[in-house]
Amino acid sequence: MLSFLKKLFGGENEPTVATPAAKSDPAPAPAPQSAPEPQPEPMPTSVAESESSVVEQPVVKTEVLASLYERIGGEAAVDAAVDIFYRKVLADDRINKYFEDTDMEAQAQKQKAFLTLAFGGPNDYSGADMREAHANLVQKGLSDEHFDAVMENLAATLTELNVPDELIAEAAAIAESTRTDVLGR
Numbered sequence: 001m002l003s004f005l006k007k008l009f010g011g012e013n014e015p016t017v018a019t020p021a022a023k024s025d026p027a028p029a030p031a032p033q034s035a036p037e038p039q040p041e042p043m044p045t046s047v048a049e050s051e052s053s054v055v056e057q058p059v060v061k062t063e064v065l066a067s068l069y070e071r072i073g074g075e076a077a078v079d080a081a082v083d084i085f086y087r088k089v090l091a092d093d094r095i096n097k098y099f100e101d102t103d104m105e106a107q108a109q110k111q112k113a114f115l116t117l118a119f120g121g122p123n124d125y126s127g128a129d130m131r132e133a134h135a136n137l138v139q140k141g142l143s144d145e146h147f148d149a150v151m152e153n154l155a156a157t158l159t160e161l162n163v164p165d166e167l168i169a170e171a172a173a174i175a176e177s178t179r180t181d182v183l184g185r
């Protein structure tokens with residue numbers, strides 16, 4: 001689990017480092033307005049001083065890539081997605097039997113955990129946890145087809161929320177990376 005969180009936080013193809021603050025704080029860490037603020041008006045002060053500082057300043061634009069979790073909308077997006085996702089899962093005859101014995105309230109929390117995880121957000125799950133959480137279900141026959149159904153419901157949920165395709169693909173990749181653990185292989 002950590003590996004794909006890292007992958008996400010690091011932004012696989014991004015040269016810059018994403019903010020690790022997102023781990024504990026889902027709120028948008030980098031203040032959006034504070035970064036792009038070069039001196040607005042070059043005041044006619046000491047020319048020598050301003051000239052040299054202009055030359056020396058090598059355009060310090062630190063492009064911090066937000067985690068998928070942040071880009072997708074953070075906790076608010078998870079909250080919005082939970083209901084839709086849960087409704088879809090419970091309406092899906094391929095997989096709803098796996099959820100019928102679970103306490104609804106606790107399940108909402110778990111759905112939230114699931115989505116936070118799928119968005120690469122802050123969570124404490126490891127591969128071992130995923131194994132453990134689903135071990136019973138594996139005994140009851142949980143397999144690839146069920147996993148695929150969950151993936152489908154996840155994508156459909158995000159589509160319904162107008163999440164851009166590329167972010168859906170990122171979320172799907174993270175969820176996909178749990179397959180072997182969830183299926184206890």
Ligand code: HEM
Pocket residue numbers: 095098099102110113114117118125133134137142146147148150151175176178179182
């Ligand atoms: C896409 C991969 C999946 C991820 C990332 C995932 C994630 C999670 C997480 C985070 C929890 C909460 C664990 C806990 O704290 O107890 C959980 C529980 C659960 N998951 Fe998954 N899950 C996945 C796939 C599936 C599939 C395919 C099914 C069944 C079709 C399923 C059914 C359940 C159920 C029933 C629980 C609650 C178990 C209990 O009663 O404690 N999950 N899952």
